[in-house]
Amino acid sequence: MELKKEINIVWLKRDIRSQDHLPLYLAEQSSLPYIIIFLLEPSIISYPDTSLRHLQFQYHSILQLNEKLKPYNQKVIVCYAEVLAVLALIADKYAVKNIFSYRESGIQLTYDRDKAVAKFCKANNIHWQECQRDGILRGTKNREGWDKQWFATMHSPTIVNNYSVRESVEWKNPFYINDDLLQQLQKYPTEFQPAGEDYAFKYLQSFVSLRGRNYSKHISKPLESRKSCTRISPYLSWGNISIKQAYQFIYNSKRNSPFKGALSNSLTRLKWHCHFIQKFEVECRYENKCVNTGYELLEHPTKEDYINAWKTGRTGFPLVDACMICLEKTGWINFRMRAMLVSFFCHHLYQDWREATYHLARLFLDYEPGIHYPQFQMQAGTTGINTIRMYNPVKQSQDHDPNGIFIKKWLPQLQNVPVPFIHEPYKMTLMDQQLYNTIIGKDYPAPIIDIETTGKAARINIWGHRKNELVKQENKRILATHTRRKTEDENS
Template sequence: MSMDVVWFKRDLRTRDHVPLLSASLSGRPVICLYILEPERLEQDDTDPIHIQWELDCAIDLSSTLRDTGASLHYGLGDAVEVLEEIHANYGIERLLSHEETGNSWSYERDLKVSKFCKSRGIKWIEYPNNGVVRRLGNRDVWKRERDKRMRDSLSSPPIFKEAIHFDGLVPRLEDIGFTPRVLTDRPEPGERAAIRRLDTFLGENSKEYRWAISSPVLSVKYGSGLSPYFSSGSLSMRRAVQRTNSRIDWIRKNKSQVDGHVDWIKSLSSFRRRLAWRCHFIQKMEMEPDLDLVAQNPVIDQNMGRKLDAVRFAKWKTGKTGWSFFDACMRQLRSTGWINFRMRAMMMSAASYNLWLPWRETGTYLARQFLDYEPGIHWSQIGMQSGTTGINTIRAYSMTKQGRDQDPEGNYIRKWVPELSMVPTKFIHEPWKMPIELQEALSCVIGDSYPSPVVDESESRKSGISRSYSARGDEEARRISKEVLKTHGSRRRPRKRKAKSSSSTQQKLF
């Protein structure tokens, strides 16, 4: 008996799933497979919260697969060994999956699976999963190909007549020695929750999206909240793009019925651009699978000479730097597994320029904190925010300014940094400036109840910027930067803009 295997990785859905549809049309028996791979948890950018999220999404997938007549099989162990056992028992004709752009480990894993399939005469067919183009020869044509894919029809969940049913145990992280930390306010997992979230965002909350996503407070309510579902593949990029397009078209045709229709359209158009940016950044890792290991411009990285200061690193990652707004953001991230995109950039800016910490260690730590960790986006952004690409403007944030802009009254700080809950608004962003008499009266002595700033924010930022530009100066660094721009630079023509305001605009996703 020969059969097909649909290998679910980070594409845990039944809708708009071409490998699943292909298997249903083959007429062969089908096994739908998800593999819990312990070796993945040994990677320094992978945290048990990532795998637990996928397992919970897989439980929802198992339920929706039953509605199609199929069953989700769980494998535990090395992917090649799991596939070898299935092949020995049933005989695999085709292995069907989506293309995956993950970290260096998943890239090497897929090479091993490819070698196994060739040695066993198994046809492994990988289908595009989003706007990331495999074996892209010319970056100039990427946008056209991506837009074409986004226009393709969405497929519905198929119906299976010859599925092989699973009667084994669902693996748990605890079974292999891992216990994920409990996150507060974690989203509901699964495809059905993802679609509900998309519909709620487009229909109710997206009007304020454009101006709200810079704030760690407002972005929780008015952001899309879709990034964890994209990372697990519970929602397809094509569905999000097409539903967004439909919503924009409906508003344009029914302006008289929509209060503030201009704001709706501007915000949804902004969201649509960020969906494209998502594919753009992941495309970088598709073309350079070791972006999580090697800087895009290794000469600049070497010239910077950053060293890991254990004390600074510990204060940065635990939210005990003495910079109140930064500490609030880091503590929110550690508690919930999420923070908005601008604050992610600020966190990396503080590590790279103020504290002069190496990008690999800080980037790895952040990867483990993000429930929505997407390697292609994450490591592309880490390169940009650490100044190691050579092609991006150096953005070194003032934590104090960001705090005053995003949390002028300090209530966000007081929520996440309870040591400062009694500090007056006048001093909440720079508590070290409180008179010692006030510190003692409030039982908030800086350097005791709450840490003094790890370094002077203003002076360290200026020094970090200067050192970063100096690292770009030699001829070899400039030569490599030109190659990076040719390979990865955006081909989009800049729009004509009005005179620039004094504050720069930081790219934000979702």
């Protein structure tokens, strides 16, 4: 019997880049030829947290990576199939010695998938090396020493990946993407941030040289923050750049920067990025169970009309609606507006946070489960240990979009409404409405709730519940597992 040829596999997940990439480095170090695979797994891409924009970003990141790998006769093979089917077929033809990948801190679905892969590897005598990602630890019981090791990781050298022209592995991919999906992936909307590692560095460069000047001042403003924030989140989420690369880039730029403070502030957030993912790594049930089990006791009667109005940007509160429409069109809004959307949904509309998580996940171009669910719960007030912040959308609008420029950009139907009414157009008299050619209830929805009444009710419900015995008991467990100190405040 002819002996199978030995090969290695590099399995790309949320790490679509050519540099500071340990799995690719390990593959190059080995004398064996290797193939690089990226999978569109039907069970995962049909999960409600995933949307076409995520796949488009991944696909275009791969196109850019392939350009970089082309001179070395290497490319990423994209398979539309479940991982076990792909691995089984490759293993049928080749003696797979190693699979190199990063370890994913994802949702239960990907965790279970990875357990099945580990079992497959064991049964087939394949060594699967899952590399540590961004200083996230597996198997830790608490946060003792976490900060220190994270900083040590961030200040250690990045990996310089050198590629060689080597013997290619002949493998005809039978799991190609069908024409329909391929066409959709290729049509990348120009309103979204462009994908790929070159763009990640372009955004970083313009941030440290110019855009970051007003980072801290504009961080809560829906319009100005689009320019002043780093905007590197989609690149981090899909791994076009590693946290370490971003950290070192900003850190090294600080020395000669006229706005050192702003850059330091952005570095702090890179740590938050990992801090939240570390929480999720330890407890991925945060996707659909309250961090603090005591909050499962609160009942939230479902109101479909509220939920639909929120999802479609038709609540009658201009800033809330403008944010939702902007998100739909561009895939990004700033932290404060994300927090306000969640706060409005959970506190003012008094809906269960789980009714909203996937909707925003699909809209965020930068969807990262490890940040998304813990942040969602912090804003929903279900952690028990964080200060509950209830954002009044009218006040947020007056404070952060005083002239309604952001609102009018995304809600052109309010174009004629003068500034004194732009935050509360429902306060216009009928005569005003006719004068400004904007009829409430026809051109723009009447508010679906009375913000004063709902605010008061939510405060009583949620703050009152903090005294619940189970909530208090759970607080102790959460503090011991996820924090170093007694309290934490990662929020801006």
